[in-house]
Amino acid sequence: MALPLAAAPTRAMALDFSDVSLSFALKDRLLPVLDGIDLSIAPGSFVALLGPSGCGKSTLLRLAAGLERPTRGEVLEDGQPIQGPDPRRILVFQDPTLFPWRSVWKNVAFGLEARGLLPAEKGRVDAALALVQLGGFADAHPHQLSGGMAQRVALARALVNDPELLLLDEPFGRLDSLTRLTMQTELLALWRKVGFTALMVTHDVEEALLLADRVIVLSDRPARIEAEVAVDKRHPRRRDDPELIAQRRFILEKLGFGAEV
Amino acid sequence: MAEIAGSGLAEAGSVAVAGRHGVWRDGWIASLAWLAAAAITIGLPDVIPWGSRDLFGGLLLSGAALLALLTAATWRRGGPGERLRHAGPWFIALGVWLALWELSTAKLGWLPKPFFSPPQGLLHVYVTDWQRLGICVLYTLRLWSIGFAAGVAVGFVIGVGLGWSKRFAYWGMPILKLIGPVPASAWIPCTFFFFPTTFHASLFLVALASGIPVIILTAAGVEQVSRAFYDVARTLGATERFLVLKVAIPAALPNVFVGLFMGLYASFAVLVVAEMLGAKYGLGWYLQFQTAYSAYVNVYAALIIMALLCAGLVKLLFLVRDHVLDWQKGII
Numbered sequence: 152m153a154l155p156l157a158a159a160p161t162r163a164m165a166l167d168f169s170d171v172s173l174s175f176a177l178k179d180r181l182l183p184v185l186d187g188i189d190l191s192i193a194p195g196s197f198v199a200l201l202g203p204s205g206c207g208k209s210t211l212l213r214l215a216a217g218l219e220r221p222t223r224g225e226v227l228e229d230g231q232p233i234q235g236p237d238p239r240r241i242l243v244f245q246d247p248t249l250f251p252w253r254s255v256w257k258n259v260a261f262g263l264e265a266r267g268l269l270p271a272e273k274g275r276v277d278a279a280l281a282l283v284q285l286g287g288f289a290d291a292h293p294h295q296l297s298g299g300m301a302q303r304v305a306l307a308r309a310l311v312n313d314p315e316l317l318l319l320d321e322p323f324g325r326l327d328s329l330t331r332l333t334m335q336t337e338l339l340a341l342w343r344k345v346g347f348t349a350l351m352v353t354h355d356v357e358e359a360l361l362l363a364d365r366v367i368v369l370s371d372r373p374a375r376i377e378a379e380v381a382v383d384k385r386h387p388r389r390r391d392d393p394e395l396i397a398q399r400r401f402i403l404e405k406l407g408f409g410a411e412v
Numbered sequence: 413m414a415e416i417a418g419s420g421l422a423e424a425g426s427v428a429v430a431g432r433h434g435v436w437r438d439g440w441i442a443s444l445a446w447l448a449a450a451a452i453t454i455g456l457p458d459v460i461p462w463g464s465r466d467l468f469g470g471l472l473l474s475g476a477a478l479l480a481l482l483t484a485a486t487w488r489r490g491g492p493g494e495r496l497r498h499a500g501p502w503f504i505a506l507g508v509w510l511a512l513w514e515l516s517t518a519k520l521g522w523l524p525k526p527f528f529s530p531p532q533g534l535l536h537v538y539v540t541d542w543q544r545l546g547i548c549v550l551y552t553l554r555l556w557s558i559g560f561a562a563g564v565a566v567g568f569v570i571g572v573g574l575g576w577s578k579r580f581a582y583w584g585m586p587i588l589k590l591i592g593p594v595p596a597s598a599w600i601p602c603t604f605f606f607f608p609t610t611f612h613a614s615l616f617l618v619a620l621a622s623g624i625p626v627i628i629l630t631a632a633g634v635e636q637v638s639r640a641f642y643d644v645a646r647t648l649g650a651t652e653r654f655l656v657l658k659v660a661i662p663a664a665l666p667n668v669f670v671g672l673f674m675g676l677y678a679s680f681a682v683l684v685v686a687e688m689l690g691a692k693y694g695l696g697w698y699l700q701f702q703t704a705y706s707a708y709v710n711v712y713a714a715l716i717i718m719a720l721l722c723a724g725l726v727k728l729l730f731l732v733r734d735h736v737l738d739w740q741k742g743i744i
């Protein structure tokens with residue numbers, strides 16, 4: 152089912168946060184959002200980020216995408232400080248943010264067009280659309296899509312660029328549970344095949360455990376790393392695996408849901 | 413229960429269909445109204461002669477006959493007759509209006525010459541002065557189309573610059589705010605000095621009038637583009653140039669079109685002033701020339717042409733907009 156977007160495995164990127172803090176300047180005060188984040192992500196690994204709402208998960212991804220600068224510390228790509236956005240690091244935003252004036256096909260083609268690659272690589276746009284099962288909607292406009300479809304288009308728009316680092320901000324948040332399962336499987340297959348580095352924010356502990364090698368739990372704002380769980384189960388993983396269930400319990404406790412769940 | 417409700421709906425539907433496809437009553441009434449207007453025009457004597465009276469009466473009669481024919485033809489038929497039916501009340505109103513107009517001017521003299529004219533007076537102008545009016549239309553269209561195109565093109569570029577570049581906006585915005593409200597006629601002395609011919613000066617005035625709303629709305633449109641679009645585009649590898657061309661401009665286009673409509677109206681409003689600058693022909697020139705001679709009938713006749721031209725161009729612009737912004741369908 153997975154489509155060969157990249158002919159050969161992509162180079163994967165190493166991502167390092169070294170003592171990263173970030174505060175936003177509000178009108179009358181500073182809002183500390185990230186506080187001394189130290190995180191080394193090896194090339195080709197799949198890391199999931201969990202944390203309470205508003206703790207700074209999206210901000211962390213924006214840092215890696217080069218859309219924000221840390222107030223203190225450094226964010227490094229392959230050992231070099233990140234200077235700004237680069238299509239080797241692509242962020243799938245929490246909100247799909249499709250360009251409403253472009254058709255679905257042209258939305259997906261945006262990155263290739265921006266880099267002048269589109270004439271040679273039209274087939275990849277079709278492949279990416281097929282991957283998210285929206286081949287039939289190539290000519291539709293974003294306002295004609297459901298929320299979940301829009302999110303899948305946003306995913307295709309990122310994947311088509313063969314990123315070395317894929318940053319995902321709750322990419323399946325709006326999908327129904329069945330589509331979600333399919334998309335998780337597809338993403339996993341693609342990641343294993345192509346081998347990019349993946350950093351995914353999710354609010355779903357189970358999803359994190361099913362997909363990632365490492366699950367990072369962040370504290371409330373300002374976010375610090377609260378706990379880290381290594382998941383070394385082989386894929387495909389079963390959600391009723393006793394080891395995963397134990398880890399799930401541990402993570403939920405760290406998130407402050409000890410007794411209830 | 414559902415079945416009963418269903419059949420009730422079906423009945424209501426069939427009633428509506430019969431109503432729609434039955435006799436076009438408005439058509440007959442309109443035809444009668446036009447016939448009445450014709451009778452008044454030809455049957456009653458004019459207080460003062462206006463010319464073209466019988467021609468106008470004949471036209472009204474033909475109109476009445478045509479309406480009767482159409483009414484008979486659309487008998488129990490939908491489809492193409494639908495639009496005609498929709499316009500029915502307007503045909504009636506037009507007939508009544510023409511009849512009342514005739515009565516109050518030519519027949520009873522309540523609205524006297526030279527300030528008012530019956531419809532046949534206007535018709536008489538078209539019949540006798542059509543050559544000059546035709547040339548004026550062509551001259552005006554030439555002036556307008558070059559001026560509008562230039563104003564819009566330059567205005568668009570400046571607008572994008574103002575909306576995009578902070579430094580450009582720092583210098584440009586105050587200047588724009590200063591010159592924006594200056595009336596066109598105030599520019600005349602400068603334009604005489606700066607432009608080689610009066611035609612160029614007129615072009616400048618038309619371009620300025622159409623350009624300023626385009627500048628303001630384009631700049632506002634570009635400024636309002638959501639930052640999220642730029643973030644997405646930049647992570648996908650867009651350069652500054654690509655951001656402007658493929659994000660800022662398309663996102664601002666709905667605003668730009670508002671500017672175009674405003675510019676279109678403004679450019680028509682300024683035509684009279686623009687053609688004051690030594691033009692030899694043109695509707696604006698015609699208006700002034702005839703006003704000077706108190707030939708108000710001619711003024712009205714030219715005004716009607718101008719209004720129709722403007723309405724036609726607005727319609728054209730709507731078509732262009734609907735084509736360019738077809739992605740907006742279903743959003744608004």
Ligand SMILES: Nc1ncnc2c1ncn2[C@@H]1O[C@H](COP(=O)(O)OP(=O)(O)OP(=O)(O)O)[C@@H](O)[C@H]1O
Nearest residue numbers: 175176182184203204205206207208209210211245
């Ligand atoms: N540009 C900004 N300016 C000021 N404050 C900001 C800005 N962006 C984010 N914040 C603040 O930073 C904090 C973290 O925001 P962020 O979007 O990273 O949270 P999050 O963990 O992704 O939350 P959620 O799970 O609800 O998406 C929030 O309190 C938010 O109000």
Ligand SMILES: [Mg+2]
Nearest residue numbers: 208209245320
């Ligand atoms: Mg978020």
